Amino acid sequence: MPEMFGYWDAIYFVFVFIIGLILAYLLDKWAKRSGMGTRETGDGTKIFISGEDPDRIIPGFEHLEGHYTGRNVMWGLTYALKNFFTVLRRDHTGLLTDYASYLVITTAFVLGVLLIWG
Structure with a gap:
């Protein structure tokens, strides 16, 4: 009985997966080389997501001190x-x-x- 949804081979999957890993590695190297640079160790190092500072207390979100609210991430969607x-x-x-x-x-x-x- 023929396959209903086509042919699947594990070798092709592994091949495509390895190519994806190589492309991801090359993209990571390119991004680090072309970026403005970030301090990865030492004093002053902290996460920065869409302008939100986890150390700053946001009025109305005092219960989320040290967490990200996502209000800057979703700003465009909520405004639209x-x-x-x-x-x-x-x-x-x-x-x-x-x-x-x-x-x-x-x-x-x-x-x-x-x-x-x-």
Whole structure:
């Protein structure tokens, strides 16, 4: 019986995996050579992710002191979807019955579409 989804050989997989490792190594070397350089040891060395300093206390996030909030990482997404999030926040009541009704309405809609066009 022929293979349904094509042919798979472990030798090809190992070959492609080794090529991927070599490319990753070369990319790492290129990035270190072309970058501005970072201090990797000594005083003053710390992680820097999207402008967030883990040693600085962010107002409203005191409980996350020493952690990353991700607010700088996700800034573009949250800014672009600000109107959408505002609508969602307005509809967020916190009542379980509201969410159950949303689930029932969505399920009825999907089943209706499936019965009509399915």
